[in-house]
């Protein structure tokens with residue numbers, strides 16, 4: 001496919017999987033808001049408001065992660081139940097174009113969540129040039145690694161039912177156990193070490209650092225960026241070499 | 249012109265499969281460029297496995313396979329640029345309208361909007377889907393969904409189409425509309441690999457056919473050649489009950505439901521039997537065997553003997569492509 005053809009394919013996938021479903025089911029627009037808003041609610045109540053900024057930065061990251069969860073179940077459903085992946089494989093559309101198009105379409109559903117949290121982010125006084133730049137960069141990386149991971153998993157799962165089992169496990173591993181919603185020093189020592197394996201730990205530290213919730217030295221921030229980029233790259237490599245575009 | 253598909257000694261064993269017999273067991277065949285090539289065979293014979301391997305959706309265990317002049321293992325990208333597929337049991341996305349199913353598929357393949365719109369309109373009209381254009385897939389009957397899938401790939405610009413049971417669940421009129429569209433595609437020098445359990449369909453559409461059983465080819469050729477390769481190329485049907493012993497000298501006797509007796513015979517014996525029946529004022533009809541008769545005969549024997557008919561009948565040479 002030439003560049004222009006790829007753009008058409010991307011556009012078609014975004015409309016197909018992102019915009020058109022809303023016509024028949026408007027609730028798609030708000031479902032991704034549910035979890036991050038309930039976390040924010042719990043955290044605000046339990047900390048008497050003290051941890052609201054953590055709930056906001058965590059909510060932004062979780063909203064992006066949820067785009068990956070949505071991608072994983074959509075792709076599994078399309079592959080297994082509709083044979084849509086087979087249709088796409090036997091066409092000029094290459095795997096990276098398909099995944100990118102589908103991942104972009106999931107962003108449509110993240111937009112309301114990102115919007116709501118962005119407003120709270122500004123209202124609670126967390127926004128400045130630096131924190132916005134860090135936030136945008138971090139969220140793009142979270143979207144990228146979550147999508148690569150989702151694609152790889154979706155090509156292995158045998159049934160959509162399996163996504164119901166995997167998605168909560170992945171959310172647990174990526175958003176609840178790692179310090180996305182609280183400062184890392186709240187965790188016992190062993191858990192801090194374990195958290196280093198999760199890319200969301202670095203994502204959260206960078207965002208928390210940029211809004212002053214966490215004191216982050218320049219060197220530490222560089223390390224965090226390096227780790228986040230390295231894990232994203234590793235998940236891209238896994239997707240490129242291990243995802244089953246063609247079935248074995 | 250070069251062949252569209254050249255398959256040599258294909259083996260496929262699904263990973264983790266506990267079955268001792270491979271899904272493809274040394275399958276070789278050649279599909280000429282342009283026209284319809286039919287794949288027939290019982291459930292589980294290996295048709296879908298072959299189609300999926302040729303459409304680059306499934307990896308081959310061993311053997312060599314080239315599609316449109318490119319090797320499926322090394323040059324799959326070049327193949328994918330030029331093919332389209334309706335997988336068995338595929339369904340359109342339920343939230344789209346019929347028109348969107350076709351249009352966005354074409355856009356996804358990289359066609360510009362104007363051309364995609366024109367092809368969508370023509371493709372839907374060809375399969376009489378015009379009146380359902382704006383209908384949501386979720387509100388369509390099963391057959392209409394299947395027709396939308398057919399319209400989708402037939403409207404594409406692909407040179408080679410893989411249609412795995414495209415007409416399952418279609419009414420007889422809709423089925424003939426799909427046939428007409430397939431014939432049109434074949435006149436445009438596109439190659440269509442078609443699997444079907446409707447043997448009248450296989451016969452009506454295919455220039456060549458292969459009968460697969462347990463992952464092996466047991467018959468291959470034009471419909472006429474297949475007839476020439478069976479022991480008894482004629483069928484004589486007698487309405488009234490006649491004692492089978494009286495008929496046995498003429499050929500193979502099969503009693504079918506409704507008191508009808510079928511005799512499969514060589515041409516001379518068939519004519520003799522028909523004359524014999526007419527002299528006795530029995531109702532009789534005679535004609536060449538149908539593809540279904542061949543299927544029942546050859547596959548039936550192959551199951552009985554547990555060996556492919558081609559190996560069992562050395563007197564019959566393989567029809568050359």
Ligand SMILES: Nc1ncnc2c1ncn2[C@@H]1O[C@H](COP(=O)(O)OP(=O)(O)OP(=O)(O)O)[C@@H](O)[C@H]1O
Pocket residue numbers: 262265267271289290291292293294295296297298336
């Ligand atoms: N994913 C799979 N894993 C393991 N075995 C499989 C798989 N798909 C098919 N098989 C086996 O491979 C063999 C050939 O199956 P295939 O689907 O190619 O048959 P088919 O000729 O298309 O049958 P049908 O007419 O029922 O569609 C069967 O024995 C089947 O059980």
Ligand SMILES: [Mg+2]
Pocket residue numbers: 295296297336412
């Ligand atoms: Mg099949």
